Amino acid sequence: MSLLAEKNPAQSAASHTDSAEAFVPDQSRAERRTSYSVADFPVPGGREEEWRFTPVDRLKGLFAEEGSTEGAVTVATDAPEGVEVLELAMDDERVGSAYRPADRAAVTAYAGAAKALYVGVPNEAELVAPVFVRVTGHAGRDNAHLVVDAGRHSKATVVLEHSGTGEHTAGVEIRVGDGADLTFVTVQEWDDDAIHVAQNDALIGRDAHLRHITVTLGGEIVRVSTNARYSGPGGSFEGLGVYFADAGQHQEHRLFVDHEAPHCHSNVEYKGALQGETAHTVWVGDVLIRASAEGTDTYELNRNLILDDGARADSIPNLEIETGEIVGAGHASATGRFDDEQLFYLQARGIPEDVARRLVVRGFFASVVARIGVPEVSERLMAAIDVELGGTAAADADLVEVSS
Amino acid sequence: MSTLEIRNLQVTVETENGTKEILRGVDLTVKSGETHAIMGPNGSGKSTLAYSIAGHPKYTVTGGTVTLDGEDVLAMSVDERARAGLFLAMQYPVEVPGVTVSNFLRTAKTAVDGEAPKLRTWVKDVKAAMGDLRMDPSFAERNVNEGFSGGEKKRHEILQMELLKPKVAVLDETDSGLDVDALRIVSEGVNRVKDSTDVGVLLITHYTRILRYIKPDFVHVFVDGRIVEEGGPELADRLESEGYDRYVGASA
Ligand SMILES: Nc1ncnc2c1ncn2[C@@H]1O[C@H](COP(=O)(O)OP(=O)(O)O)[C@@H](O)[C@H]1O
Ligand SMILES: [Mg+2]
Numbered sequence: 001m002s003l004l005a006e007k008n009p010a011q012s013a014a015s016h017t018d019s020a021e022a023f024v025p026d027q028s029r030a031e032r033r034t035s036y037s038v039a040d041f042p043v044p045g046g047r048e049e050e051w052r053f054t055p056v057d058r059l060k061g062l063f064a065e066e067g068s069t070e071g072a073v074t075v076a077t078d079a080p081e082g083v084e085v086l087e088l089a090m091d092d093e094r095v096g097s098a099y100r101p102a103d104r105a106a107v108t109a110y111a112g113a114a115k116a117l118y119v120g121v122p123n124e125a126e127l128v129a130p131v132f133v134r135v136t137g138h139a140g141r142d143n144a145h146l147v148v149d150a151g152r153h154s155k156a157t158v159v160l161e162h163s164g165t166g167e168h169t170a171g172v173e174i175r176v177g178d179g180a181d182l183t184f185v186t187v188q189e190w191d192d193d194a195i196h197v198a199q200n201d202a203l204i205g206r207d208a209h210l211r212h213i214t215v216t217l218g219g220e221i222v223r224v225s226t227n228a229r230y231s232g233p234g235g236s237f238e239g240l241g242v243y244f245a246d247a248g249q250h251q252e253h254r255l256f257v258d259h260e261a262p263h264c265h266s267n268v269e270y271k272g273a274l275q276g277e278t279a280h281t282v283w284v285g286d287v288l289i290r291a292s293a294e295g296t297d298t299y300e301l302n303r304n305l306i307l308d309d310g311a312r313a314d315s316i317p318n319l320e321i322e323t324g325e326i327v328g329a330g331h332a333s334a335t336g337r338f339d340d341e342q343l344f345y346l347q348a349r350g351i352p353e354d355v356a357r358r359l360v361v362r363g364f365f366a367s368v369v370a371r372i373g374v375p376e377v378s379e380r381l382m383a384a385i386d387v388e389l390g391g392t393a394a395a396d397a398d399l400v401e402v403s404s
Numbered sequence: 405m406s407t408l409e410i411r412n413l414q415v416t417v418e419t420e421n422g423t424k425e426i427l428r429g430v431d432l433t434v435k436s437g438e439t440h441a442i443m444g445p446n447g448s449g450k451s452t453l454a455y456s457i458a459g460h461p462k463y464t465v466t467g468g469t470v471t472l473d474g475e476d477v478l479a480m481s482v483d484e485r486a487r488a489g490l491f492l493a494m495q496y497p498v499e500v501p502g503v504t505v506s507n508f509l510r511t512a513k514t515a516v517d518g519e520a521p522k523l524r525t526w527v528k529d530v531k532a533a534m535g536d537l538r539m540d541p542s543f544a545e546r547n548v549n550e551g552f553s554g555g556e557k558k559r560h561e562i563l564q565m566e567l568l569k570p571k572v573a574v575l576d577e578t579d580s581g582l583d584v585d586a587l588r589i590v591s592e593g594v595n596r597v598k599d600s601t602d603v604g605v606l607l608i609t610h611y612t613r614i615l616r617y618i619k620p621d622f623v624h625v626f627v628d629g630r631i632v633e634e635g636g637p638e639l640a641d642r643l644e645s646e647g648y649d650r651y652v653g654a655s656a
Binding site: 339340341342344345346347348349350351352353355356359360362363364365366367 | 458459460461481482483485486487491492494497498499500501502503507508511512515516547548564568
């Protein structure tokens with residue numbers, strides 16, 4: 001109900017890893033450039049607002065305007081009956097209408113993509129099973145473009161999975177038709193040396209709902225920028241994210257929710273764990289409530305759990321409000337250390353240390369995982385987290401279940 | 405029949421101003437079926453004794469021994485101690501977000517017993533124990549200690565004691581902050597475990613109030629990191645009327 005952004009008091013607990021209160025944008029998100037022309041985005045040097053946390057020197061390859069390497073990826077799709085899965089030329093009218101490259105990597109992806117993969121869910125269709133798009137990287141550079149088109153009043157789940165290696169720049173374009181209910185999941189389970197920079201643009205129709213879920217577990221550098229816009233009133237965007245960074249990994253998640261239509265809703269919740277001295281994560285959550293967006297209700301939250309000294313989590317929520325006629329707007333950001341008192345409590349009940357650690361970390365992620373709503377994804381995610389924590393997923397799988 | 409034996413236990417803690425000596429030679433023996441009350445003023449080191457028995461990493465044992473049936477407790481990890489049969493009801497139980505009470509209890513029971521409990525009887529046992537402690541069944545689906553009131557936290561501690569059936573239980577100020585009703589419910593819980601098992605109890609308290617419900621066999625007065633006087637239940641009555649002043653004055 002409050003007009004002012006509220007800050008979670010917990011964030012002062014670990015101020016050295018929390019830059020949430022330090023950042024004042026020098027420019028409104030409304031003024032950030034978007035363009036289809038590569039020339040409009042100079043190669044980043046690393047000082048630009050949108051690149052200042054990213055190891056840009058390792059992205060030189062992706063910043064170059066270049067086509068895809070032959071055989072860089074294989075893409076497998078698995079879709080229930082009735083779903084249209086097509087390859088489209090980049091100049092097809094179904095490509096690009098909801099997508100606007102917003103940085104150098106996004107524009108080289110768009111320029112370098114030879115074709116787009118199109119997943120169309122017909123109007124009013126209710127899918128009985130998720131659509132899976134599985135991207136496996138082999139070597140070299142790939143420029144990808146995926147269009148997910150959920151017809152009006154349809155209900156569907158689309159899961160985009162990434163594994164393997166290589167350098168990947170990608171655009172994902174999500175159109176959610178009026179009254180549609182779409183769950184879109186992007187899973188980054190890359191090998192340790194993969195690089196992946198992606199932009200996800202969503203255009204949410206009147207009274208439509210998009211649940212956009214990002215799961216990032218592997219890769220050397222993974223950067224996913226998600227931009228949500230509304231094409232009519234009554235839309236809602238639920239942005240969920242879970243990430244787990246190991247030593248040497250850079251994981252960056254940027255969100256921009258652009259409230260222009262009135263009476264829309266957005267809720268963002270990202271949680272990350274960092275393990276290993278050089279693990280680095282970045283979360284930037286920009287929300288813009290334009291003057292026309294009366295009746296907006298928005299909240300965003302990012303929490304990070306640091307498991308080892310030396311890991312670094314940057315967390316920057318940023319809320320711009322241009323109208324007073326809103327329902328609510330708030331954000332919270334906190335980064336904390338693994339709590340040894342929790343570990344002691346569990347161990348004092350006989351629970352071995354490794355199981356106790358897994359319980360605590362699973363518990364940390366539980367509030368997001370419970371909202372994913374796609375069992376194939378949440379179960380795999382939990383198993384993957386167990387593996388990250390050095391356990392075997394199966395051994396105590398039934399000991400540690402998830403709650404909200 | 406089990407025996408927890410504490411001999412000349414000396415413990416320090418690291419503070420901002422350097423190493424601080426807290427326990428200065430504690431001797432205590434707790435046998436199955438016995439209830440020992442440890443009474444002492446705030447800051448005398450009672451929680452330090454409890455945490456040291458449980459193995460909290462913040463406390464450094466600099467001398468003495470702790471054994472359970474001859475086994476060296478100090479050489480065990482925290483979870484090994486619990487599996488060996490020690491239990492600590494904490495003065496300030498911590499929240500564990502995202503972990504439900506039911507998941508937590510089942511995980512702990514499995515760890516302590518070395519095998520998963522039979523589902524049917526387990527669910528029944530948990531329900532019954534919660535009912536006895538006047539805990540609403542919805543508690544099972546709440547996250548451990550999250551948003552619990554002070555009284556709910558203490559009931560939850562005693563619930564664990566009932567379900568895990570330790571050989572020796574240390575109860576650290578389980579009575580603090582409870583109103584009379586809650587105190588009675590929690591005390592009845594402890595008495596049920598005493599009646600149905602052979603548990604030895606080390607009851608740490610600041611007040612004599614709880615001793616009206618849980619009858620101690622032995623009372624130890626704890627001041628400035630050591631036991632300064634020992635006796636039977638009558639010692640508690642004397643503390644009730646005289647307070648700790650006499651001991652605090654003497655040790656200064
Ligand atoms: N972790 C700690 N760090 C610093 N001082 C401590 C710590 N734990 C206990 N102490 C100090 O040791 C003394 C005994 O504390 P405690 O064992 O909690 O006493 P009691 O439980 O009898 O009130 C107190 O002076 C307390 O301040
Ligand atoms: Mg105490």
